[in-house]
Amino acid sequence: MDRYAHITGWGAYAPPRIVTNEDLAHVVPTSDAWIQDRTGIRERRIADEGEYTSTMGIKAGRRALEVANLDPGRVELIIVATSTPDYLMPATACLVQDGLGATRAAAFDLNTACSGFVYALSVGASMIRAGAYDNVLVIGTESMSRVMNWTDRTTCVLFGDGAGAVVLEASDRPGGLLSFSLGSDGSGADLLTVRLGTRLPLGVGALATGETYMKMNGPEVFRFATRIMSQSTREVMARAGLGVADIDLIVPHQANTRILQVAAKQLGLPLERIFSNLDRYGNTSAASVPIALVEAIGAGRIQAGDRVVMVGFGGGLTWGACLLEWSVDPEGRTWPAWRRGVYWTRTRLARARSLLHRADRRLAALEDRLRRRDNLRVNGPPDPDTNGHARPPAPDA
Numbered sequence: 007m008d009r010y011a012h013i014t015g016w017g018a019y020a021p022p023r024i025v026t027n028e029d030l031a032h033v034v035p036t037s038d039a040w041i042q043d044r045t046g047i048r049e050r051r052i053a054d055e056g057e058y059t060s061t062m063g064i065k066a067g068r069r070a071l072e073v074a075n076l077d078p079g080r081v082e083l084i085i086v087a088t089s090t091p092d093y094l095m096p097a098t099a100c101l102v103q104d105g106l107g108a109t110r111a112a113a114f115d116l117n118t119a120c121s122g123f124v125y126a127l128s129v130g131a132s133m134i135r136a137g138a139y140d141n142v143l144v145i146g147t148e149s150m151s152r153v154m155n156w157t158d159r160t161t162c163v164l165f166g167d168g169a170g171a172v173v174l175e176a177s178d179r180p181g182g183l184l185s186f187s188l189g190s191d192g193s194g195a196d197l198l199t200v201r202l203g204t205r206l207p208l209g210v211g212a213l214a215t216g217e218t219y220m221k222m223n224g225p226e227v228f229r230f231a232t233r234i235m236s237q238s239t240r241e242v243m244a245r246a247g248l249g250v251a252d253i254d255l256i257v258p259h260q261a262n263t264r265i266l267q268v269a270a271k272q273l274g275l276p277l278e279r280i281f282s283n284l285d286r287y288g289n290t291s292a293a294s295v296p297i298a299l300v301e302a303i304g305a306g307r308i309q310a311g312d313r314v315v316m317v318g319f320g321g322g323l324t325w326g327a328c329l330l331e332w333s334v335d336p337e338g339r340t341w342p343a344w345r346r347g348v349y350w351t352r353t354r355l356a357r358a359r360s361l362l363h364r365a366d367r368r369l370a371a372l373e374d375r376l377r378r379r380d381n382l383r384v385n386g387p388p389d390p391d392t393n394g395h396a397r398p399p400a401p402d403a
């Protein structure tokens with residue numbers, strides 16, 4: 007029997023702190039008029055202290071699970087798309103898994119910058135279609151403000167923070183993710199960078215170079231984005247045996263209004279067919295497509311049966327598009343208060359289970375230590391001859 011991957015839940019989270027263009031004009035030499043005219047952005051959300059890529063991802067993920075009515079304890083796989091992880095290690099996805107109390111889920115990060123969510127959606131849907139998993143939680147979450155150089159007006163006005171998530175579930179009902187198309191071109195790797203990693207020795211030296219902040223060749227990235235958005239959209243439609251005229255709505259990566267205008271023209275579609283909330287969030291990288299998707303659903307722009315293209319492009323360079331046949335009636339997913347209450351309790355219980363695991367691991371370690379101490383007391387120290395680590399290797403004869 008054929009398997010299909012449908013989106014059954016969605017949720018987004020944006021930090022409450024709003025930073026307007028006027029606010030930024032006090033920080034760098036810029037103006038509201040310049041930013042609005044060149045990008046379409048009016049304001050963006052910035053994470054406060056204590057908010058991280060993982061915590062925003064947890065909030066978005068929890069909302070998506072609620073809409074899907076899926077207990078966190080039943081989630082099988084979590085993919086977190088991010089280029090601003092909490093740490094190099096562990097994966098942000100593991101922090102999200104723990105925070106959600108998704109005790110049975112596998113979890114990994116995926117970093118293809120602003121196209122991360124589209125890549126992650128393609129991977130998650132492919133896992134479902136291959137029969138490996140019955141459900142996957144796909145999250146795009148970013149703390150772009152933490153890698154900004156707040157003295158560089160060419161980048162800091164463009165980006166914002168936030169998270170969005172969807173639940174994918176297996177079904178034998180045709181629809182859901184119909185096709186995807188992904189691409190990359192590493193020859194453009196230097197056009198958009200945050201060089202925080204192992205190639206540049208970490209520490210004060212790296213900070214002094216300023217290389218750990220985002221750097222971007224704006225005009226080059228602009229050229230690439232305008233070309234690739236329409237190309238990628240055409241490709242994903244062709245892979246499903248369809249044409250651009252069959253698209254009901256495009257939910258694109260939100261980078262610049264002018265990019266969307268050029269793409270609409272190249273595709274021969276009215277601009278209204280391309281959803282945008284860029285004015286209120288700026289570019290939230292891997293979070294931008296899922297946040298826009300959630301807002302498009304909330305605004306009644308997506309109905310059951312609609313063909314929706316999500317398209318992303320960004321650092322790497324990378325790009326990708328997914329075509330979905332929307333199968334869920336969003337109206338039917340608005341739960342009454344009692345149901346939300348039950349769900350809230352279940353997520354807290356799942357989180358408590360996760361905390362119990364942590365406590366149990368600590369207890370097991372303590373038990374081990376005490377047992378070894380007792381053994382030492384009863385049997386004395388181990389014979390060095392029987393302990394391979396007690397002696398250095400014998401010199402060559």
Ligand code: COA
Pocket residue numbers: 035036037040041044045120159160161163222223224225226227228231261262289319320321
């Ligand atoms: N406020 C005021 N002036 C600014 C400014 C700002 N925030 N940022 C740049 N400028 C100035 C530049 O210094 C330059 O001045 P100069 O001519 O005196 O040197 C002038 O504006 C034009 O700069 P330019 O880079 O050519 O502007 P642009 O019209 O190409 O717009 C971007 C710049 C960044 C908005 C545009 O290139 C862009 O959107 N690129 C794509 C970025 C993107 O989407 N990245 C993420 C992809 S995932």
